[in-house]
Amino acid sequence: xxxxxxxxxxxxxxxxxxxxxxxxxxxxxxxxxxxxxxxxxxxxxxxxxxxxxxxxxxxxxxxxxxxxxxxxxxxxxxxxxxxxxxxxxxxxxxxxxxxxxxxxxxxxxxxxxxxxxxxxxxxxxxxxxxxxxxxxxxxxxxxxxxxxxxxxxxxxxxxxxxxxxxxxxxxxxxxxxxxxxxxxxxxxxxxxxxxxxxxxxxxxxxxxxxxxxxxxxxxxxxxxxxxxxxxxxxxxxxxxxxxxxxxxxxxxxxxxxxxxxxxxxxxxxxxxxxxxxxxxxxxxxxx
Numbered sequence: 001x002x003x004x005x006x007x008x009x010x011x012x013x014x015x016x017x018x019x020x021x022x023x024x025x026x027x028x029x030x031x032x033x034x035x036x037x038x039x040x041x042x043x044x045x046x047x048x049x050x051x052x053x054x055x056x057x058x059x060x061x062x063x064x065x066x067x068x069x070x071x072x073x074x075x076x077x078x079x080x081x082x083x084x085x086x087x088x089x090x091x092x093x094x095x096x097x098x099x100x101x102x103x104x105x106x107x108x109x110x111x112x113x114x115x116x117x118x119x120x121x122x123x124x125x126x127x128x129x130x131x132x133x134x135x136x137x138x139x140x141x142x143x144x145x146x147x148x149x150x151x152x153x154x155x156x157x158x159x160x161x162x163x164x165x166x167x168x169x170x171x172x173x174x175x176x177x178x179x180x181x182x183x184x185x186x187x188x189x190x191x192x193x194x195x196x197x198x199x200x201x202x203x204x205x206x207x208x209x210x211x212x213x214x215x216x217x218x219x220x221x222x223x224x225x226x227x228x229x230x231x232x233x234x235x236x237x238x239x240x241x242x243x244x245x246x247x248x249x250x251x252x253x254x255x256x257x258x259x260x261x262x263x264x265x266x267x268x269x270x271x272x273x274x275x276x277x278x279x280x281x282x283x284x285x286x287x
Contacts, residue, residue: 037084037087038082038083038084039081039083039084039085040080040081040082041081041083042078042080042081043079044078045075045076045077045078045079045102045104045156045157046073046074046075047069047073047074047076047156047162048073048074049069049070049071049074049162050070050071050072051070051071056070056071060163060166061166061169062163062164062165062166062168062169063107063164063168063169064076064104064107064156064164068103074103075102075103076102076103076156077100077101077103077104077105078100078101078102079100079124079155080101081096081097081099082095082096082097082099083095083096083097084096085129086130086131086139089131090131090133090137091131091133092129092130092131093128093129093130093131094128094129095127095128095129096126096127096129097123097125097126098123098124098126099121099122099123099124100121100122100123100124101121102120103120105119105120105122106118106119106120106122108122108124108154108173108174109122109200109201110122110123110124110144110173110174110200110201110202111201111202112201112202112203113201113202113203113204113205123144123202124144124146124154125143125145125146125174126143126144127141127142127144128140128142128143129141130142135182136182136183136184136185137183138181139180139181139182140178140179140180141178141181141193142178143176144174144175144202145174145177145179146173146174147171147172147173147174147175147215147239148179148191148215148216148217148237148239149171149172149215149237149238149239149252149254149273150168150254151165151168151254151256151271152164152165152167152168154173165286166286167271167272167286168273170273170275170284170286171252171254171273171275172198172199172200172239172243173200174200174202175195175196175197175215176195176196176197176202176203176204177193177194177195177196177213178193178194178195179191179192179193179215180192186221186223187220187221187223188220188221189218189219189221190216190217190218190219191215191216191217192215192216192217193214193215193216194212194213194214194215195212195213195215195241196212196213197213197241197242197244198239198241198242198243198250198252199242199244199245201244204244206241206242207242207247208242211241211242211249212241213239213241213242214239214240214241215237215238215239215241216237216238217236217237217238217254218235218236218237219233219234219235220233220234220235221233222260228260228261228262229259229260230260231260232257232258232259232260233258234256234257235254235255235256235257236254236255236256237254238251238252238253238254239251240252246277246280248277248278248279248280249278249279250276250277250278251275251276251278252273252275252276253272253273253274253275253276254271254273254274256269256270256271256272257269257270257271272285272286273285273286
């Protein structure tokens with residue numbers, strides 16, 4: 001085993017022994033091997049917004065917006081991601097943690113059931129990823145994960161517009177549960193899962209002990225043989241369960257699609273969101 005010059009020098013004057021140094025080097029090597037496949041990434045999201053006229057009492061009611069961001073400069077959110085992606089083996093495992101800090105973390109609102117108030121901090125996602133060698137492979141998420149329905153991304157940088165739609169505002173945001181995904185082929189994939197509630201509160205519970213939230217989706221992607229339309233996608237999903245925000249059982253329906261055009265830099269997209277509050281007798285739809 002090779003030692004660095006500092007270790008050899010300390011051993012020469014009797015401060016350390018080469019045997020103990022070798023054991024220490026071995027332990028460090030083991031830790032570095034375990035962490036070598038873990039990645040650390042993130043971003044800082046800032047914005048500047050000015051509204052015409054005076055007064056901001058009646059701004060559009062969309063998530064992550066509002067009067068607090070109008071007519072000034074904003075720190076929106078800081079995201080830190082710690083991830084160990086799954087490898088290509090049959091029985092693969094990994095994990096992912098997305099941490100939010102800043103004003104938008106309060107809007108995300110994923111505090112646990114033991115938390116109180118707001119703190120400019122939220123856990124966006126934190127799940128264990130697993131793969132089972134069934135057919136083409138079933139990929140599982142176990143923990144806290146983003147909802148399976150939405151045209152707009154919760155990460156503003158992934159959206160074509162700065163503001164998010166009202167449809168995104170009435171959709172479920174985060175679930176605590178289990179989600180399985182399966183790709184039949186390059187054209188067809190689907191997912192299904194079960195969670196505690198529709199709501200974003202981590203480890204939340206419904207009004208009835210046995211009541212859970214169920215979700216499912218299907219995605220179709222146009223193959224290369226479709227010419228310029230290849231890569232176009234169509235997506236449908238549904239989430240049904242208890243929502244603490246409305247104190248009601250709700251069903252969220254979603255349809256969305258992105259159509260490729262002959263211009264490779266241009267795509268057209270559209271979506272439809274329907275929110276049905278069961279006992280309130282209210283149904284909202286946004287296209």
